[in-house]
Amino acid sequence: MSESCNSRHFSWLMKSCLPNPSDAKSLVPIHHPSTVANPSATAATIASLPDDLLLECLSRIPSSSIPSLAAVCRRWTRLLLSPYFLHLRRGLGLLRHSLFAISAVDSGIFAADLQFQPEIVTWRVNLAVSSSSVCADGSQGSLSHARAAAIGPRVYVVSRNAVLRYDSWMGTLTLRSPMLFPRKKFAIAVISGKIYVAGGGGGSEVTAAVEEYDPEKNRWEVVTQAARKRYGCIGAAVDGVFYVIGGLKIGNETSRASAAHVYASSMDLFDVKSRQWLRSRSVPGGGCVVAACAAVGHVYVLSSHAVELSFWRFDGRRGGGGAFGEWKRLKSPPLPAQVRLDGTVRFSCVGVEDKVAVVQVVGCIDDLLRRSGRSERGLRESLVLLYDTVDGEWRRAADLPEMITRAACACVEW
Structure with missing residues (x-):
């Protein structure tokens, strides 16, 4: 060029x-x-x-x-x-948003975006790279548990040993610098054009380091140590605060049910500007947080209670309105009867636009059916539910394309 x-x-x-x-x-x-x-x-x-x-x-x-x-x-x-x-x-009111999903399978890397238009909600597959074209660290499988974060039209797919940058305009993949501490099942969020990660780890070791990635310099650096070491946590960001939510404590305390419960249903708050940790908050309801995202100044949290889900909203606005820190229970997502809340199903939340919080439900339905001895036609592996933060109602969107499995998701601005 x-x-x-x-x-x-x-x-x-x-x-x-x-x-x-x-x-x-x-x-x-x-x-x-x-x-x-x-x-x-x-x-x-x-x-x-x-x-x-x-x-x-x-x-x-x-x-x-x-x-x-x-x-x-x-x-x-x-x-x-x-x-x-x-x-x-x-x-100018011209900025558009879309839900982006990317996944790595044996045949290659696939990506798709879901654009919201009046009366039309459809997925568009816009990338298909063969497994021989992109080799981040010698294994495509390293991206199977990756997290995704978007800065404008670029999506950063962050895995344990590699970082890929996907340009949604040009349709190109670029290898970037990996994290300083190899980790999986970590929290990730974007604040002021930079990516922050916390928690996660490898094997029995969970790192306390919170890393910041500068995309202009292509450089990671440690900015603080986490208040608590969390494994399997989820990240969100509102008003300059990095929320590290849920997860488990890997170590001596895991044998104590009370300690495990505290980690699974709480969140730590890191103020990026002041580099200070704020007071930790507990998620109401006592469930295990399975997904979270940020939208319109709030953090939306999806919790599992073994046989049902609960959906909560935390007010993250710190502009002096007096509502910061307030929780409100919202209508739970209407899952199909075939979806059971066990280890075969996992969830992902993404905030899209200023009025819609998107909850993507990703699961291994085929494994569930084989274990239960059932066989049903038309049951898709992944479905998408949309929650309108204005009217408080859920509706079902188009299912993920068949080639998109165990996807990492983010909201793209363009």
């Missing part, structure tokens, strides 16, 4: 800036002293605009054209991936 713009790639954009021959008003000459003294000043193109003005122009482009713009030149790609571009589109 060239550093400078190539006119062939954006001639259509330039044409929109040229006078319309059929419009008489656009052909009226404008006499200005500067143009008379310097005729070459009228030959300026969009490529000569400073970055801030060029961003103002690019931010108004329809969403469907953005992937093409990213292929024009390195400068345009850099501007489109900047936080200011997303800020401008958000202010």
Whole structure:
């Protein structure tokens, strides 16, 4: 990709800036002293605009054209991936969100996104890489328990020994620096354009290190030590706070039922800016947290109670409204009767847009049916339920595509 713009790639954009021959008003000459003294000043193109003005122009482009713009030149790609571009589109009401899922199977790496439009909710498979094309650490299987975090249109798939960056505009995968501490079943969240991970580990060792990843520098560093070592925990972020939720204590305390319960139904709060841990909070209901996400200033928590699920909302807004820390129980997700709450089913929550919290239900239904001796047609391995945070109602969305199994999920902005 060239550093400078190539006119062939954006001639259509330039044409929109040229006078319309059929419009008489656009052909009226404008006499200005500067143009008379310097005729070459009228030959300026969009490529000569400073970055801030060029961003103002690019931010108004329809969403469907953005992937093409990213292929024009390195400068345009850099501007489109900047936080200011997303800020401008958000202010114009043009920023779009989609649920992104990526999984690694024997045949390769597959990804799909679910876009929400009026009356239309469909999955689109937009990546299929053969197992021989991408080899992160010598094994595709290392991504089977990966976590995903998105920064704008880029999705970072973080596994125990490798990190892959997927560009949802260009459809490309890039290998990035791995975490300093190899870990699995950890918490992950994005705050101010950086990725934070905590908890998890390998074997019987759980690390207390909380790591921060800077995508611009492609570098991980330890920013603090966790208040408690959690394995199998879940991450979320609201208002600059990294929430490390649920999980188990691996060590001497695991033999004590009370200690295990405290870890499974509580969350630790890390203030990223002050680098301080806030007071830990308990999740009401006494269940085991199985999924969590952040949306519209709240943390949504899904808890399992062996035979049923409960759904909770924690107010994470710290703007002085006085509601910070309040819990509210919400309507539980309506799971199909075939789905049982056991080890064959796992859940994932993702916040999408400012009004919808998305709960993705991922399970090994085939294993469940084989163990129970049942055989039912039409029972899919994975289903998706959507919760509207405005009207408080659930509805079922399109099931995950068949090739997407045990997916890592995130919300992509574009």
